[in-house]
Amino acid sequence: MADTSARILRLLSLLEARVEWSGAELAGRLGVSSRTLRRDIGTLRELGYPVDAVKGPGGGYRLGAGGKLPPLVLDDDQAVAVALALQTAPMAVTGIDDAVTRALTTLRRIMPARLRATSEALDVTSLRNYWDFSAPPIDVATLRTVGSAIRNRHVLRFDYATPGRHVPEPGEPGFRPPVEAEPHHLVVWAGRWYLIARDRAHRTWRTYRVDRIRPRTPAGAAFTPRPLTHDDVTRLVVRNPDRGDTPGQWQCVGTATLALPADVVARWAPGGSVVEAVDPGRCRLTIGGWSWAGIAGLLLTFDTALDDIGPPALVDAFRHIRHRLRAVG
Incomplete structure (x- = not known):
């Protein structure tokens, strides 16, 4: 009985997720025969859910209009996914912290005990990484x-x-x-x-x-x-240098002209950097880092000629890197 109830809930969740399903697709997702699927569809109809049959090759099903559906129906995987999504919501949006906490509390309150335990076991703490390149909220x-x-x-x-x-x-x-x-x-x-x-x-x-x-x-x-x-x-x-980015808030910010098209550099430059086209084959990249050597290393990853490097501290960093590489060789 418990397995049947879980399968019925899974079936209802699938019907809500898409406008229309073929019978073969639904049976495959549920891992049941076509006969069992028809019986489960009948169970949903007896419970008052408006499931319409769709004519055509193989036949299909969809939720009809006018029926009273519950405000929230989630299977196990969906419930855990929502709980994780709420805990890892983008921190770049202001005014939703309290709403996120309340939504997570509400979701856990209506979960079955076993699923609530799983959700609470996945209690996530988000910490900002230096490479997140946080933007204004x-x-x-x-x-x-x-x-x-x-x-x-x-x-x-x-x-x-x-x-x-x-x-x-x-x-x-x-x-x-x-x-x-x-x-x-x-x-x-x-x-x-x-x-x-x-x-x-x-x-x-x-x-x-x-x-x-x-x-x-x-x-x-x-x-x-x-x-x-x-x-x-x-x-x-991703490939658009004119997407309105500004340099990240780093203690060191440097620039250089790269012998690459702007759209190529924009695709691979880290967030919080600025790409400006100079001509079809060159662009200027402004990038930040926690040290001048770090900026130099990021520029070197593009594996192309560099010109017009600045400020002088970044030029000195390249010199120091060259001396270190000679010592290694």
Whole structure:
């Protein structure tokens, strides 16, 4: 009976996770025969869950509309995954610490005793690593507004700060008309939040740092989303030197010109560095570290010619490294 109940819960969880399943897929995921699957579907219907049969080759199932579903149904793996996700939530968002704690407490309260014990055994403490390259925190209200605009397909109107400057308030010197863009994706990469959007004025794709966005109200008109592949998203964030990054808060910050295209360096440069195109085959990289030798080492990993190195302390670090290498040889 316990095994059957667990399987029924797993079946309901699968039906909620996808619009439609084939019978063969469901039976395979549950590890049961087609006959057992049909019996379990019948059990769900007797319990009041609206499971519709889908006609077609092999047949299938989906949850119908109008039925009363429980507010939360999670199988064992999902419950543990949510508990871990809550404990390791990005620390770059302000205003959610208390909500995360309350959500975890609520989740554990409704778990069965055995699952609650598993969740509590996975009590995680997150510590910041020096290479996390922490960015300015983001207000949760901004994330809600941006996410809502993406979901509802409404043009997002916002003020946007340039690197190193605050967003001017209306009436302040330097105040500019807000940006109007069609928001498509929120992306987290290297500890920073980015918005991929299509600029309405210039009709081009742009990447904006979310921590510099100050949304305006009301929202703009509705728009029709344009298709973006995973490669498009990677190109617009990971390989994009114009993603609005600024140097991390390091005690040493140096620069050098590399004989590589900007998009290549942007792809492999650590978060918290700045890449600026010089020409199609060269770019300037600004990077920080806890020592000048550390910066020199990071620059050397690109395995290319380096020019215009600065400041002088970084040049001295390269000289010292050269002497050390000679001694080793």
